[in-house]
Amino acid sequence: MSVLAYVESFKGKIKKNALEIVSYSRELAIKLDTNLVTIVLNVDDTSELNKHGASKVLKVTNSELESFDAKLYANVIAQAAKANNSNYIVLSSSLDTRYLAPLLSIELEAGYISNVVELPSSLNPFTIKRTSFTNKAFCDSTIDSDIKIIGLSSNAFGISENNTEGLLEDFNPTLSEKKITINSTEKVSGKISIADADIVVSAGRGLKGPENWNIIEELAETLGAATACSKPVSDMGWRPHSEHVGQTGKPVATNLYIAIGISGAIQHLAGINSSKIKVVINNDPEAPFFKAADYGVVGDAFDVVPRLTEKLKAFKA
Amino acid sequence: MKVLVCISHVPDTTSKINFTDGDTVFDSQGVQFVINPNDEFGLTRAMWFKEKQNATIDVINVGSSNTEPTLRKALAIGADKAIRIDSEPIDGMFVSKEIAEYIKSNHYDLIIAGRESIDYNGGMVPGLIAGLLQINFVTNCTKLEIEGTKATFEREIDGGKEILSCDLPLIIGGQKGLVEESDLRIPNMRGIMQARQKPLEVIPPSTSSSKTKSIKFYKPAPREEVKLVSPDNLDQLIDLLHNEAKVL
Numbered sequence: 001m002s003v004l005a006y007v008e009s010f011k012g013k014i015k016k017n018a019l020e021i022v023s024y025s026r027e028l029a030i031k032l033d034t035n036l037v038t039i040v041l042n043v044d045d046t047s048e049l050n051k052h053g054a055s056k057v058l059k060v061t062n063s064e065l066e067s068f069d070a071k072l073y074a075n076v077i078a079q080a081a082k083a084n085n086s087n088y089i090v091l092s093s094s095l096d097t098r099y100l101a102p103l104l105s106i107e108l109e110a111g112y113i114s115n116v117v118e119l120p121s122s123l124n125p126f127t128i129k130r131t132s133f134t135n136k137a138f139c140d141s142t143i144d145s146d147i148k149i150i151g152l153s154s155n156a157f158g159i160s161e162n163n164t165e166g167l168l169e170d171f172n173p174t175l176s177e178k179k180i181t182i183n184s185t186e187k188v189s190g191k192i193s194i195a196d197a198d199i200v201v202s203a204g205r206g207l208k209g210p211e212n213w214n215i216i217e218e219l220a221e222t223l224g225a226a227t228a229c230s231k232p233v234s235d236m237g238w239r240p241h242s243e244h245v246g247q248t249g250k251p252v253a254t255n256l257y258i259a260i261g262i263s264g265a266i267q268h269l270a271g272i273n274s275s276k277i278k279v280v281i282n283n284d285p286e287a288p289f290f291k292a293a294d295y296g297v298v299g300d301a302f303d304v305v306p307r308l309t310e311k312l313k314a315f316k317a
Numbered sequence: 318m319k320v321l322v323c324i325s326h327v328p329d330t331t332s333k334i335n336f337t338d339g340d341t342v343f344d345s346q347g348v349q350f351v352i353n354p355n356d357e358f359g360l361t362r363a364m365w366f367k368e369k370q371n372a373t374i375d376v377i378n379v380g381s382s383n384t385e386p387t388l389r390k391a392l393a394i395g396a397d398k399a400i401r402i403d404s405e406p407i408d409g410m411f412v413s414k415e416i417a418e419y420i421k422s423n424h425y426d427l428i429i430a431g432r433e434s435i436d437y438n439g440g441m442v443p444g445l446i447a448g449l450l451q452i453n454f455v456t457n458c459t460k461l462e463i464e465g466t467k468a469t470f471e472r473e474i475d476g477g478k479e480i481l482s483c484d485l486p487l488i489i490g491g492q493k494g495l496v497e498e499s500d501l502r503i504p505n506m507r508g509i510m511q512a513r514q515k516p517l518e519v520i521p522p523s524t525s526s527s528k529t530k531s532i533k534f535y536k537p538a539p540r541e542e543v544k545l546v547s548p549d550n551l552d553q554l555i556d557l558l559h560n561e562a563k564v565l
Contacts (some may be wrong), residue, residue: 068474070444070454095475099456102409102444111410111528114440127532133343134435136334140533179453180483185474193476199564223565231498241459241494242477247330247435248354248493256564267330270435277562279554280543290543295557299548308551315555315565 003029004086006077007040007049008094014043016159016196017092019052023160024152025090026053027119032088039080039171041065041073050166052159058084058171067185068096069178074103079173081108081147089149093253094195101151111143114151134247135273153274154195154253194245197226199256200275202245204230206261206282206301210238215305216260222312228252230262246271261301264289281305318372318463321423322360323416323430323442324391325353326384330435336534343436343534345383352387355431359491361501362461363429364395370463372427373397377419379412381405385517392512393504399515404522407530409437413445414525420450427463428488432456437531443490453483459494 005025007018022038029036038054040046042065046057058080065072077100081089089110091097098114105112115130117138125142131153132139194200201220207213213227220227227243234244245252247267257275261282262268269292272278280293283300290296297304328334329349337344352360366372376391377400378384388399400419406412420428433440440456447454453468459478460471469482470489504512546554559565 102441106448145528183480187477195475
């Protein structure tokens with residue numbers, strides 16, 4: 001028996017969300033009184049994983065795995081799980097990992113629960129808490145199969161450091177044939193993505209036009225935050241679709257979500273609800289978002305935002 | 318080309334979410350049900366294949382007779398035939414096995430599902446069906462073109478997008494982008510009348526097993542009242558975020 005954590009990387013670097021997966025998996029392994037095994041693809045320096053509690057690191061190095069392929073990746077993780085008798089597999093909620101998770105579930109005949117927010121509350125029957133109804137409720141779910149896959153929500157558990165003596169093992173899986181061809185990839189470079197961001201600064205129709213986004217971008221830059229927008233704003237073409245957050249857009253589960261000039265339609269709130277702290281800046285004190293926020297400023301965005309940015313610059317300095 | 322669209326029957330976004338039977342079951346009383354939004358983007362894209370490329374469109378749902386109005390709506394939008402597998406869905410695996418069984422005996426070139434349903438949010442049904450049938454699969458699919466036996470599609474990735482291609486058969490987890498919100502169709506009277514005449518086949522479930530169960534639901538604790546900060550005192554906001562919320 002062991003817990004297997006899949007560590008995501010991008011261009012040879014371990015992704016930050018993976019450290020949360022390792023931290024969670026370590027606690028899970030302690031609860032189960034077993035070992036934590038991590039698997040990482042095409043990363044040279046894996047010492048960071050030991051710092052967060054990995055007792056064994058499986059290192060896969062193969063140029064065929066340079067670009068993501070859900071089927072191949074799922075198959076590699078399945079081989080690692082079998083080789084290590086892993087009956088618990090912990091995955092993140094990134095788009096790539098959510099893509100491979102159901103394929104892995106079939107390969108291992110494992111029950112899979114996504115959007116998990118806590119450690120299991122009971123081991124027998126194995127019971128774990130997840131979000132449901134687009135963050136409007138929680139649900140205790142049981143997994144009845146021998147092998148269990150846990151998809152952890154982003155920012156649900158946090159990152160902890162636990163220096164551990166680590167065993168490093170080269171793992172050489174056999175690779176199946178690729179069936180899907182990647183013709184091109186477009187990644188916005190130099191800008192932090194909504195999925196990777198600790199802080200998201202989001203703006204809505206209250207900004208009155210795309211030409212006014214400079215104040216949003218400046219605030220985001222000061223905070224090291226990603227920028228996002230409400231649905232009407234992306235529908236009107238003021239901002240790219242990739243920035244649209246909400247029920248039909250991107251989900252956001254960040255530490256701090258700052259909503260500027262967004263009224264807070266229920267579809268928008270559904271998408272951002274699992275963010276920890278929500279701040280609203282809006283000139284309409286009746287905006288529904290104030291009911292869903294932790295902190296609020298009733299005021300004109302064009303007055304408040306530039307002054308907040310200046311104060312934050314001073315605070316950071 | 319034969320297309321199957323998987324339709325999840327979900328409470329409308331604005332519904333009040335309550336539970337009954339000791340918080341073990343969703344309380345559907347007074348709740349308006351709709352086609353899952355992610356599925357509706359896919360269905361609308363499928364209509365385009367029907368109109369431009371002569372595809373036939375079937376829709377499928379695993380559920381009790383309560384879901385039939387939702388299937389009829391899909392027929393009114395323009396699907397040719399509906400299939401209802403007569404069973405309460407237990408979990409994503411159960412639903413996927415039932416749909417996969419149906420596909421095994423009814424060939425489809427393209428299967429469209431939503432990236433996730435807005436009720437249980439499992440985000441796994443299209444992937445599980447792909448794994449069960451060993452066919453090509455993409456999720457977070459935001460564009461899809463079919464030419465002959467080849468599909469070209471766009472996938473949302475964290476921080477960008479990818480253009481991909483593969484051979485049919487293919488199953489996708491679709492979302493907004495397949496079509497835009499403004500392309501969604503409201504059934505007209507003619508569609509609604511025609512839908513009444515279209516076949517809605519009810520078939521018994523095969524003997525699929527589930528692997529997980531939802532045993533208890535609860536709602537988040539009521540949140541505390543928002544703390545308002547004066548726009549003339551933004552230092553206080555920074556202080557609260559730093560010292561109280563500890564997010565700065």
